[in-house]
Amino acid sequence: MRVLQFILITALLAGCSSAGNKNPHIIIGTRQGEIEIELYPDQAPKSVEAFLTYIKRGYFKNASFYRVLNDDNQPSNAPKASLIQGGTYRSQPTLNDTLPGIPHETTDRTKILHTDGTLSLARTGPGTATTEFFICVGDQPGFNYGGENNPDGQGYAAFGKVIKGMDIVKRIFNLPESDTYFTPPVDIFNIEIVD
Numbered sequence: 001m002r003v004l005q006f007i008l009i010t011a012l013l014a015g016c017s018s019a020g021n022k023n024p025h026i027i028i029g030t031r032q033g034e035i036e037i038e039l040y041p042d043q044a045p046k047s048v049e050a051f052l053t054y055i056k057r058g059y060f061k062n063a064s065f066y067r068v069l070n071d072d073n074q075p076s077n078a079p080k081a082s083l084i085q086g087g088t089y090r091s092q093p094t095l096n097d098t099l100p101g102i103p104h105e106t107t108d109r110t111k112i113l114h115t116d117g118t119l120s121l122a123r124t125g126p127g128t129a130t131t132e133f134f135i136c137v138g139d140q141p142g143f144n145y146g147g148e149n150n151p152d153g154q155g156y157a158a159f160g161k162v163i164k165g166m167d168i169v170k171r172i173f174n175l176p177e178s179d180t181y182f183t184p185p186v187d188i189f190n191i192e193i194v195d
Contacts, residue, residue, distance in 0.1 A: 024052065025163070025194040028086075030065065031187045032172050035135075035165035036194070037119050043110040044159035047121055047129075050102045051159065054131055055191050063091050063131075064185035068177050070137075079148045081140055084172050085122055087132035090185055099130040105157045108145035114155075115139045117162035117169065126154045135162060137173050 022042070028035040041048040054060065065086035074080055088095045104126035107113055114120060118136045120143065121129035134156075142149035143156045150156065162169060176183050 024048070026052075026055065026160075026191055027194055028060075028165075028191050029189040030168065030172065031189075032175075033165060033168040035168050036163055037160045038163045039119075039160040040110070040112055043112055044105045044157060046103045047105050047157045047159035050130075051121075051133070052193065055193055058190075059088055059092070059095065059131055060188060060191040063088050063188040063191070064182075065172055065188060066090050066182055066185040067134075067180055068173060068175075068182060069180060070173070070177075073177065073180050079142045081142065081149055082137040082173070083134040083140065084137065084169060084186075085132065085134040086186075086188055087122070089132055092131075096130045096132070101127040102129045102157070103127055104129070104154060105159070106145040107143075107155050107158055110158065112158040112161075113139075114141065114143040114147075114158055115161075117166050118158045119160035119162070120156045120158040123156065126152065129157060135169050137169060 024039045026037050039048045063086060065084050066089060067085035069081045069083050071080060102121060114136050116136060116138050120134055122132035122134055123129035141147055145155040146153050147155050172186050175186060
C-alpha cells in the first residue's frame with residue numbers, strides 16, 4: 001500500500017511541476033543585473049513565439065535598453081507613461097526593416113494588462129512590432145486596448161511579466177537620460193531562455 005501511495009504522490013508532483021513550467025522564462029542580462037521574465041504563450045502565442053525565435057537567432061546579443069519614459073521627460077499635455085524600452089534599435093538599426101511584423105494581440109483578447117513589470121512589444125501601427133520591447137514601471141492602463149496612449153486605441157501587445165529583478169528595472173529607470181534616451185544606453189549582454 002505504501003508503495004502505491006508513493007507512486008501516486010510522485011506522479012502528482014511530477015504533473016504539478018511540468019504544469020508549472022508551461023510558461024517559458026527568459027533572463028535579460030544587463031550591466032545593472034539580471035531580469036527574469038515569465039512569458040505567457042497560452043494568452044499571447046504569436047508574440048511569445050516571435051520573441052523566442054529572436055532570442056534563438058541571437059538578435060539580442062549586445063542589444064540595449066536605450067529609452068525611458070518618466071514624469072519629467074514627457075509633454076505636460078500628453079498621456080503619461082513610465083517604462084524602459086529596449087531591443088536592437090541601436091545595435092542593429094536595419095534589422096527591424098527585414099523582419100515581418102508580429103500580428104497584434106490586444107490586451108482585450110489576451111487579458112494581460114499593462115501592470116507594473118509587464119513586458120510588451122513596442123510598435124508604430126498594429127502588426128508592426130518586431131524586436132523592440134518595453135517593461136512597465138508602475139501600472140500603465142493607457143497601454144491597454146482602448147487606452148489613451150495610442151491614437152488607434154489598439155494598445156500594445158503584452159506577453160510577459162517580470163518575476164525577479166524588478167529592482168534592476170527600477171535601477172535602470174532612474175539612470176541619466178536626455179530627451180527620453182539613456183545617456184549612455186544600458187547594455188543588454190544577451191537575452192536567454194531559462195532551461
